Amino acid sequence: MSSSLAKTLAESARSFDSTGSEVDYEPAALRIARPSAKPASGVPVLAGPARLGCRELFKSYQKGSVGIPVLQGVHFDVSDGEFVAIIGASGSGKSTLLHLLGTLDKPDAGEVLFDGNRIDNLPATSRDLLRNRHFGMIFQAYHLLPELTAFENVLAPAYIYESTLGYWAKRKQYRQRAMELLELVGLADRAKHKPSELSGGEMQRTAIARALMLKPEVLLADEPTGNLDRSTGDQVMKTLCELNEKQNLTIIMVTHDPLIAGQADRTVQIAEGRIVG
Amino acid sequence: MYKLLLCWRYLRTRYIALICIVSVTLGVATMIVVNSVMAGFTHEMQSRLNGMLGDLVIDCRSMDGAPDAAAHMQTIRRTVGDDVVGMSPTVNVPALLYFDVYGANGKRQSVTRQITLVGIDKSTYADVSEFGNYLQHPKNRDQLDFQLRENGYDTIDHMAEDMSKVQPRKQMKSAGWGYRRYKSMIEKQHAAEAATKQPKAGDEKAEVNEPFDPFKAQAEANGEAQGQEFDSAKEQHTGIVLGIGICGMRLANGSDHFLALPGDDVKISFPTASMPPKAISERYTIVDFYESKMNEYDSNFVFVPIRSLQESRGLVDPTTGVGKFTSIQIKLKPGADANAIRDKLKSAFPQEFYMVSTWRDKQGPLLAAVQMETAVLNVLLFMIIAVAGFGILAIFYMIVVEKTRDIGILKSLGASGRGVMGIFLTYGFSLGLVGAGAGFVIGWLFVRYINEIADGLGRLTGQPVFDPSVYYFYKIPTIVQPFTVAWILAGAVLIAVMASILPARRAARLHPVRALRYE
Numbered sequence: 001m002s003s004s005l006a007k008t009l010a011e012s013a014r015s016f017d018s019t020g021s022e023v024d025y026e027p028a029a030l031r032i033a034r035p036s037a038k039p040a041s042g043v044p045v046l047a048g049p050a051r052l053g054c055r056e057l058f059k060s061y062q063k064g065s066v067g068i069p070v071l072q073g074v075h076f077d078v079s080d081g082e083f084v085a086i087i088g089a090s091g092s093g094k095s096t097l098l099h100l101l102g103t104l105d106k107p108d109a110g111e112v113l114f115d116g117n118r119i120d121n122l123p124a125t126s127r128d129l130l131r132n133r134h135f136g137m138i139f140q141a142y143h144l145l146p147e148l149t150a151f152e153n154v155l156a157p158a159y160i161y162e163s164t165l166g167y168w169a170k171r172k173q174y175r176q177r178a179m180e181l182l183e184l185v186g187l188a189d190r191a192k193h194k195p196s197e198l199s200g201g202e203m204q205r206t207a208i209a210r211a212l213m214l215k216p217e218v219l220l221a222d223e224p225t226g227n228l229d230r231s232t233g234d235q236v237m238k239t240l241c242e243l244n245e246k247q248n249l250t251i252i253m254v255t256h257d258p259l260i261a262g263q264a265d266r267t268v269q270i271a272e273g274r275i276v277g
Numbered sequence: 278m279y280k281l282l283l284c285w286r287y288l289r290t291r292y293i294a295l296i297c298i299v300s301v302t303l304g305v306a307t308m309i310v311v312n313s314v315m316a317g318f319t320h321e322m323q324s325r326l327n328g329m330l331g332d333l334v335i336d337c338r339s340m341d342g343a344p345d346a347a348a349h350m351q352t353i354r355r356t357v358g359d360d361v362v363g364m365s366p367t368v369n370v371p372a373l374l375y376f377d378v379y380g381a382n383g384k385r386q387s388v389t390r391q392i393t394l395v396g397i398d399k400s401t402y403a404d405v406s407e408f409g410n411y412l413q414h415p416k417n418r419d420q421l422d423f424q425l426r427e428n429g430y431d432t433i434d435h436m437a438e439d440m441s442k443v444q445p446r447k448q449m450k451s452a453g454w455g456y457r458r459y460k461s462m463i464e465k466q467h468a469a470e471a472a473t474k475q476p477k478a479g480d481e482k483a484e485v486n487e488p489f490d491p492f493k494a495q496a497e498a499n500g501e502a503q504g505q506e507f508d509s510a511k512e513q514h515t516g517i518v519l520g521i522g523i524c525g526m527r528l529a530n531g532s533d534h535f536l537a538l539p540g541d542d543v544k545i546s547f548p549t550a551s552m553p554p555k556a557i558s559e560r561y562t563i564v565d566f567y568e569s570k571m572n573e574y575d576s577n578f579v580f581v582p583i584r585s586l587q588e589s590r591g592l593v594d595p596t597t598g599v600g601k602f603t604s605i606q607i608k609l610k611p612g613a614d615a616n617a618i619r620d621k622l623k624s625a626f627p628q629e630f631y632m633v634s635t636w637r638d639k640q641g642p643l644l645a646a647v648q649m650e651t652a653v654l655n656v657l658l659f660m661i662i663a664v665a666g667f668g669i670l671a672i673f674y675m676i677v678v679e680k681t682r683d684i685g686i687l688k689s690l691g692a693s694g695r696g697v698m699g700i701f702l703t704y705g706f707s708l709g710l711v712g713a714g715a716g717f718v719i720g721w722l723f724v725r726y727i728n729e730i731a732d733g734l735g736r737l738t739g740q741p742v743f744d745p746s747v748y749y750f751y752k753i754p755t756i757v758q759p760f761t762v763a764w765i766l767a768g769a770v771l772i773a774v775m776a777s778i779l780p781a782r783r784a785a786r787l788h789p790v791r792a793l794r795y796e
């Protein structure tokens with residue numbers, strides 16, 4: 001993407017923050033839920049403060065009367081500003097793990113930690129807020145809302161965060177932010193297009209812009225290039241890398257493709273429900 | 278915020294949902310039309326009933342009545358005087374009315390009708406009922422005096438709201454003394470001709486199928502006895518006001534045809550108050566018609582001066598000259614509690630001899646029937662809207678299933694279950710609003726132009742939808758009651774919202790991961 005990405009982001013961040021009115025990076029619910037969990041013994045200790053991590057995660061799906069174990073004690077940490085790729089075969093539970101990290105689902109056992117706080121057992125409203133403000137999510141199937149234009153899709157997290165009146169009051173800043181993000185991913189001229197009028201790569205870039213809308217601390221990407229051809233996929237990867245480098249955005253990316261995974265700072269292998277390296 | 282936006286987008290892109298609210302729209306429209314027409318009819322009927330009956334009526338249980346209306350009215354004034362605006366005694370008696378009709382072949386035929394003969398006090402009767410306003414001569418509307426007018430009877434129904442619909446009554450133009458003189462002249466000519474012809478063709482007269490006429494003999498006898506000739510060109514009998522339906526009929530094209538006019542004579546037989554009752558007959562001259570537009574009254578009641586009826590029936594005490602009456606009509610102050618006053622009067626007059634009733638009591642069965650009809654129709658029509666509610670429910674379920682992935686996306690972006698639920702509730706609410714609003718507009722327009730629509734349909738099918746000869750209305754009466762409309766609209770919106778609760782709850786409870794993985 002653009003080489004001036006960091007600058008643009010920094011500027012847009014500044015202009016967005018300058019009002020200083022709407023940003024609340026640590027919701028009250030998180031502060032209340034102080035974790036008691038200490039890292040279990042034998043956990044590899046990483047350099048730098050751990051941004052997001054999990055402790056002995058178990059998850060199985062019920063198929064009739066038998067439980068199919070998917071995750072069997074997944075345990076790892078991602079430090080601030082790190083770009084981690086989780087690689088594993090199809091069906092190895094990568095998506096399941098990412099959903100657990102993003103509080104979309106609850107583990108059967110184990111903990112998910114965000115900035116050292118346990119988040120998997122938070123009440124629903126706090127988890128909703130986490131997903132809304134602190135995590136950005138990108139999916140293999142893009143998952144844009146078909147009724148909204150690209151521009152409105154990017155704005156969606158702000159729509160959800162704000163009440164109608166609140167959004168109305170700050171609509172200028174939000175719209176400006178959304179437009180800057182679309183420029184950042186090179187889709188300024190597609191703002192008025194519906195997802196059905198965009199190509200796969202354009203949809204994924206819109207999804208990235210949407211994930212960045214409320215300036216999350218962590219970006220969770222589930223095979224973001226899985227549906228794209230090599231060159232479009234590379235474009236998306238380049239965008240992610242730049243975000244990581246220039247914005248110091250923490251990214252956890254799931255993929256089955258070693259070539260894609262190779263572009264990350266670190267690769268974590270998952271097999272048979274465990275981290276194997 | 279996203280709730281409104283998405284709801285709006287779904288409204289605009291999901292026409293199937295709009296189709297499912299068509300039934301809501303139709304239900305609401307029908308309910309508004311039905312209620313407006315029913316309210317219009319009820320109101321029209323009530324005002325006419327009340328107009329004819331007065332607010333309260335004290336009836337004697339005996340047809341022969343009770344003496345001294347003045348004393349009774351004094352008692353009424355003493356008991357409930359504060360609420361009484363006017364009172365008027367009447368004498369009511371069933372009677373037979375005869376009048377002559379000349380057929381198209383010029384042959385005369387006597388028509389007999391069963392009627393209720395009402396003796397009224399012309400000075401006070403107008404105070405207790407709308408009777409005065411229903412008359413056809415403008416001066417009689419001011420003050421009726423039972424005298425035939427020279428001319429000037431209305432040719433246009435003065436009560437019609439919509440003049441464009443009214444067919445002029447051309448016959449009424451000639452009504453009055455002029456008509457009476459002309460008719461008298463013609464009759465004299467006929468009589469003279471018959472007198473000259475009779476010796477030549479004696480059997481020709483027998484061909485005219487003339488029923489036995491007791492009056493002729495009687496009148497001739499009277500005339501001979503008093504030794505004076507009654508000149509119908511200059512004199513009139515006692516005046517009588519006929520209901521317009523007795524000798525008039527409305528043709529299918531809406532125009533009226535009269536078999537007799539003010540100026541014609543009629544004969545009436547009724548029972549005397551003696552024991553045993555004897556039938557006696559009197560001649561009257563039509564001085565006016567009254568038209569209350571209530572068919573039961575217009576084709577049943579005829580009015581004569583109370584004093585003449587009292588005298589004819591032998592209701593006058595020969596020594597004191599005090600007449601008997603059969604009922605007293607009472608007009609109450611506006612806003613007075615008719616039922617409470619009725620109960621007070623009931624205790625003042627012995628129930629063995631008197632019946633006290635409000636006009637509503639008198640027309641109770643009719644009013645109750647109309648009310649019942651309205652209620653049943655409303656229940657049935659609301660069922661239609663309820664059925665529409667199930668349609669909404671089904672289609673909403675479909676939409677929730679179709680939107681499963683979008684729901685997952687919204688949840689992954691931090692939307693709460695309640696927020697997602699809000700989308701579909703808002704959606705249901707807006708569909709209800711749109712449906713009810715469209716229904717209101719359609720229903721209101723329909724009511725507004727109901728007569729034009731009825732006319733158009735009549736032209737189209739060749740058969741009048743609203744036959745004025747049946748209803749004696751020129752137009753279908755309608756009243757749009759804001760309270761009823763608000764109630765209908767609220768009900769429709771509520772049903773739409775209720776129908777969307779279940780699908781909305783399902784959407785709220787969707788597991789985000791399962792929703793995201795949903796293909």
Ligand SMILES: Nc1ncnc2c1ncn2[C@@H]1O[C@H](COP(=O)(O)OP(=O)(O)O)[C@@H](O)[C@H]1O
Binds near residue numbers: 089097
């Ligand atoms: N709802 C579910 N019910 C049953 N099994 C499921 C369900 N979701 C996922 N699985 C199973 O869990 C395993 C891991 O799935 P997933 O996390 O999607 O793997 P990956 O993303 O690595 O391909 C797969 O075997 C899949 O079949």
Ligand SMILES: [Mg+2]
Binds near residue numbers: 094095
């Ligand atoms: Mg997967």
